[in-house]
Amino acid sequence: MFKTFCTRRPLxxxxxxxxxxxxxxxxERQAILVKTPKGTRDYDDKEMAIRQDLFKSxxxxxQRHGAVTIDTPVFELTEILSGKYGEESxxxxxxxxxxxEHCSLRYDLTVPFARYLAMQGGKEAQMKRYQxxxxxxxxxxxxxxxxxxxxxxxxFDIAGQYDPMIPDAEVLKIVSDALDTVKVPFYxxxxxxxxxxxxxxxxGVPQDQVRSISAAIDKLDKMPWEDVxxxxxxxxxxxxxxxxxxxxxxLQQDSNILDILEKDEALMKNEDARKGIADIRLxxxxxxxxxVKDRIRIDLSLARGLDYYTGxxxxxxxxxxxxxxxxxxxxxxxxxxxxxxxxxxRGQPKTIPCVGVSIGVERLFSLxxxxxxxxxxxxxxxxxxxxxxxxGLLRERMQxxxxxxxxxxxxxxxxxxxxxxxxxxxxxxxxxxxxxxxxGKDELDNGQVRIKDMRTKSNQGGGITVSRKEMIDVLKDxxx
Amino acid sequence: MFKTFCTRRPLxxxxxxxxxxxxxxxxERQAILVKTPKGTRDYDDKEMAIRQDLFKSxxxxxQRHGAVTIDTPVFELTEILSGKYGEESxxxxxxxxxxxEHCSLRYDLTVPFARYLAMQGGKEAQMKRYQxxxxxxxxxxxxxxxxxxxxxxxxFDIAGQYDPMIPDAEVLKIVSDALDTVKVPFYxxxxxxxxxxxxxxxxGVPQDQVRSISAAIDKLDKMPWEDVxxxxxxxxxxxxxxxxxxxxxxLQQDSNILDILEKDEALMKNEDARKGIADIRLxxxxxxxxxVKDRIRIDLSLARGLDYYTGxxxxxxxxxxxxxxxxxxxxxxxxxxxxxxxxxxRGQPKTIPCVGVSIGVERLFSLxxxxxxxxxxxxxxxxxxxxxxxxGLLRERMQxxxxxxxxxxxxxxxxxxxxxxxxxxxxxxxxxxxxxxxxGKDELDNGQVRIKDMRTKSNQGGGITVSRKEMIDVLKDxxx
Numbered sequence: 001m002f003k004t005f006c007t008r009r010p011l012x013x014x015x016x017x018x019x020x021x022x023x024x025x026x027x028e029r030q031a032i033l034v035k036t037p038k039g040t041r042d043y044d045d046k047e048m049a050i051r052q053d054l055f056k057s058x059x060x061x062x063q064r065h066g067a068v069t070i071d072t073p074v075f076e077l078t079e080i081l082s083g084k085y086g087e088e089s090x091x092x093x094x095x096x097x098x099x100x101e102h103c104s105l106r107y108d109l110t111v112p113f114a115r116y117l118a119m120q121g122g123k124e125a126q127m128k129r130y131q132x133x134x135x136x137x138x139x140x141x142x143x144x145x146x147x148x149x150x151x152x153x154x155x156f157d158i159a160g161q162y163d164p165m166i167p168d169a170e171v172l173k174i175v176s177d178a179l180d181t182v183k184v185p186f187y188x189x190x191x192x193x194x195x196x197x198x199x200x201x202x203x204g205v206p207q208d209q210v211r212s213i214s215a216a217i218d219k220l221d222k223m224p225w226e227d228v229x230x231x232x233x234x235x236x237x238x239x240x241x242x243x244x245x246x247x248x249x250x251l252q253q254d255s256n257i258l259d260i261l262e263k264d265e266a267l268m269k270n271e272d273a274r275k276g277i278a279d280i281r282l283x284x285x286x287x288x289x290x291x292v293k294d295r296i297r298i299d300l301s302l303a304r305g306l307d308y309y310t311g312x313x314x315x316x317x318x319x320x321x322x323x324x325x326x327x328x329x330x331x332x333x334x335x336x337x338x339x340x341x342x343x344x345x346r347g348q349p350k351t352i353p354c355v356g357v358s359i360g361v362e363r364l365f366s367l368x369x370x371x372x373x374x375x376x377x378x379x380x381x382x383x384x385x386x387x388x389x390x391x392g393l394l395r396e397r398m399q400x401x402x403x404x405x406x407x408x409x410x411x412x413x414x415x416x417x418x419x420x421x422x423x424x425x426x427x428x429x430x431x432x433x434x435x436x437x438x439x440g441k442d443e444l445d446n447g448q449v450r451i452k453d454m455r456t457k458s459n460q461g462g463g464i465t466v467s468r469k470e471m472i473d474v475l476k477d478x479x480x
Numbered sequence: 481m482f483k484t485f486c487t488r489r490p491l492x493x494x495x496x497x498x499x500x501x502x503x504x505x506x507x508e509r510q511a512i513l514v515k516t517p518k519g520t521r522d523y524d525d526k527e528m529a530i531r532q533d534l535f536k537s538x539x540x541x542x543q544r545h546g547a548v549t550i551d552t553p554v555f556e557l558t559e560i561l562s563g564k565y566g567e568e569s570x571x572x573x574x575x576x577x578x579x580x581e582h583c584s585l586r587y588d589l590t591v592p593f594a595r596y597l598a599m600q601g602g603k604e605a606q607m608k609r610y611q612x613x614x615x616x617x618x619x620x621x622x623x624x625x626x627x628x629x630x631x632x633x634x635x636f637d638i639a640g641q642y643d644p645m646i647p648d649a650e651v652l653k654i655v656s657d658a659l660d661t662v663k664v665p666f667y668x669x670x671x672x673x674x675x676x677x678x679x680x681x682x683x684g685v686p687q688d689q690v691r692s693i694s695a696a697i698d699k700l701d702k703m704p705w706e707d708v709x710x711x712x713x714x715x716x717x718x719x720x721x722x723x724x725x726x727x728x729x730x731l732q733q734d735s736n737i738l739d740i741l742e743k744d745e746a747l748m749k750n751e752d753a754r755k756g757i758a759d760i761r762l763x764x765x766x767x768x769x770x771x772v773k774d775r776i777r778i779d780l781s782l783a784r785g786l787d788y789y790t791g792x793x794x795x796x797x798x799x800x801x802x803x804x805x806x807x808x809x810x811x812x813x814x815x816x817x818x819x820x821x822x823x824x825x826r827g828q829p830k831t832i833p834c835v836g837v838s839i840g841v842e843r844l845f846s847l848x849x850x851x852x853x854x855x856x857x858x859x860x861x862x863x864x865x866x867x868x869x870x871x872g873l874l875r876e877r878m879q880x881x882x883x884x885x886x887x888x889x890x891x892x893x894x895x896x897x898x899x900x901x902x903x904x905x906x907x908x909x910x911x912x913x914x915x916x917x918x919x920g921k922d923e924l925d926n927g928q929v930r931i932k933d934m935r936t937k938s939n940q941g942g943g944i945t946v947s948r949k950e951m952i953d954v955l956k957d958x959x960x
Contacts, residue, residue, distance in 0.1 A: 072522050074585075162895035
């Protein structure tokens with residue numbers, strides 16, 4: 001889905017989160033500045049453990065709903081991307097002309113998905129797909145606020161011709177399930193492109209001002225009505241009377257707003273508005289069955305992405321951290337694939353209706369990192385550390401670790417001929433390895449090993465002594 | 481690890497594998513050519529299912545050995561990449577100068593890893609890391625042979641100061657485990673940079689010709705000795721006498737080659753050669769413990785990547801498909817990190833020794849695809865399809881599917897108010913969904929559902945009838 005998080009990136013300042021990229025050093029030996037490019041950063045092992053857990057949790061939700069995944073190139077023909085992002089097009093990264101096609105880094109995952117669907121030529125006209133991948137925006141980065149030029153988008157979309165509002169309801173169920181999975185409190189703002197269109201018509205907004213007025217209205221979550229009105233009237237040249245009429249609608253926060261609108265005769269005479277309200281009514285009916293209805297707040301001031309959206313639009317707002325804003329966003333876009341798909345035999349544009357959502361995984365990552373104690377994050381999966389007491393016993397440790405590996409147990413040992421016992425304990429503790437297999441001269445002589453649960457805070461002795469033959473079975477038992 | 485597969489990409493021509501990118505169409509409505517950029521392609525859901533399985537299997541092996549993963553940007557400062565790839569530097573993709581730093585798409589994952597380690601400033605001086613990510617080479621693509629400009633590399637490296645040959649042995653164990661996981665038959669060619677250096681010195685190769693002669697020797701797996709010799713003498717200006725001396729060494733295929741070399745007095749007087757042979761002896765001792773020794777073939781004609789490698793070098797050769805060539809490659813590179821890390825307090829370069837391997841996952845993918853029947857690949861995880869008999873029962877189906885989702889069961893239903901029974905069966909079959917939950921008027925009236933195992937090839941009747949309350953438990957039982 002189109003991601004419009006770019007204007008409101010995480011405000012959470014998490015000290016460690018952005019430290020890597022700020023580290024740049026000029027070496028004495030050479031003039032190379034060793035850093036990552038502006039607006040990009042590395043993720044270390046602990047950060048990656050959290051990120052991969054997050055991606056996995058969300059992927060599980062997508063798969064529970066029957067989604068498949070596809071992969072598209074990191075760059076696309078420049079022509080494919082151009083004209084799809086309005087003013088934001090200036091933020092597209094182009095590749096240098098080194099003799100060949102003009103290419104640009106993908107700006108989101110939606111246009112590539114539409115291009116993919118169009119190239120399938122109808123074969124895949126119905127598809128539930130997710131994609132978790134990096135996108136690129138040559139925006140002014142604010143590293144301390146997590147606003148990056150390279151970031152991951154996490155999209156779920158349903159393409160295809162179906163009965164009204166059923167896939168739309170499932171997408172909202174998925175947003176809800178995904179955010180519940182990471183235990184983020186949220187609600188979902190919902191509006192409808194056609195309802196907005198109708199409302200603007202009823203208020204008397206000239207057709208050529210609709211986009212500009214929408215953009216102003218969309219700021220109502222960040223500025224008071226008076227300022228928005230001033231912008232519409234002073235900067236965008238709307239008459240004050242029309243602005244006031246719009247205000248009367250978009251400022252309504254009543255939970256029974258649909259009932260109120262349905263009693264509004266002027267509005268109900270407008271076909272677009274009527275269609276929008278009917279869609280929302282049907283959607284709410286389905287969302288009630290899916291037990292998501294309580295999360296929905298109809299909000300006529302939500303106007304995002306009008307360029308692409310053709311039906312319902314929504315934004316999930318998290319309420320855990322103030323100022324972090326929306327955490328997922330999307331809507332229905334029925335005409336985008338048609339821009340690539342050409343015409344059918346009768347000369348009509350081939351359209352593939354789509355509805356989807358982009359989950360703000362970078363913001364979720366900020367939230368999760370803020371909740372964590374970084375030292376407590378286990379970044380490797382090692383289950384057993386093979387330790388020698390006294391003499392180094394390198395070959396014996398290698399033999400043991402080989403047996404563990406071959407039995408599918410995640411195991412490690414110290415790459416030293418004669419490692420100090422203390423240093424081996426330290427690795428166990430630092431890497432939070434739950435079990436140690438210990439050998440010394442006694443164990444070796446008796447064909448035994450000692451198995452110790454490192455999570456018990458006892459001293460370095462202890463553990464149980466078992467025969468070499470039993471080792472794998474005992475460990476497997478403990479690990480299950 | 482540095483990937484040098486680029487010169488010998490998969491020769492396997494798998495019809496379907498490359499079909500997507502060959503599909504380009506000019507639409508009638510507009511002039512945009514809807515295609516992916518030259519040398520890139522989409523991967524559809526079935527291909528992605530195979531790719532993700534492959535990545536997951538290999539990741540499991542890496543994690544079994546205690547590795548963590550990190551993430552680095554897709555592009556790096558051009559300066560970071562320049563001078564690292566020799567002649568191949570011309571294949572680097574540059575980003576356009578849009579006002580800012582000069583950046584290029586990463587060419588491999590090794591230079592970014594070295595840059596990352598250098599930036600950690602010693603903090604992470606010891607690390608086992610894997611990274612599975614896309615890299616970019618502006619090479620002449622051969623789509624039908626799977627030689628692409630965007631492809632995935634899969635690297636495992638061990639960085640840090642350790643006792644000799646222990647991490648080297650573990651890397652070779654990992655290569656072996658990873659290839660065994662995907663059941664590819666293979667052997668590993670092994671050589672040592674210092675042994676080669678010593679050998680060239682003993683034969684009398686002038687220092688400034690070492691690189692060029694190495695490159696010629698490396699072609700011995702593709703051309704006969706006579707042609708290689710001709711190239712060395714005619715094109716690279718080596719004396720015929722020296723060439724013959726080299727031939728005497730590199731053409732030896734004896735399994736006791738180390739014994740033979742150790743009896744060669746001229747060679748054993750050379751310190752480099754002696755050091756190389758001693759390293760290999762110690763490595764083989766460790767590999768014997770790891771039960772990998774039988775996979776190793778010492779091959780003095782293996783000379784790859786001499787720019788970077790400082791110790792052992794290796795290539796795993798698969799023997800399943802002729803002409804596909806190597807399937808993993810790597811070695812020890814002790815000086816690369818030092819190029820970025822600057823000097824310590826005493827003015828000495830800060831080096832972090834590294835050893836690693838790049839597994840040719842794109843080639844493994846070709847092998848796996850060639851083994852598969854594409855129609856038999858299940859690309860979604862759906863376990864249960866909710867079906868209505870007779871009337872549409874949309875709301876009842878939505879209610880059921882919601883219960884399944886909330887119980888963690890992967891479920892789907894048809895987005896139609898009144899779907900035809902036949903079409904619902906077809907989805908089950910096409911998507912290989914193992915179970916159907918069926919409701920009709922009878923079931924509805926009795927508070928029951930019918931559960932049918934779709935893998936049994938019986939007719940459309942059958943299945944067991946259970947109460948609504950039991951449904952989740954019965955299904956969970958069947959799914960375990």
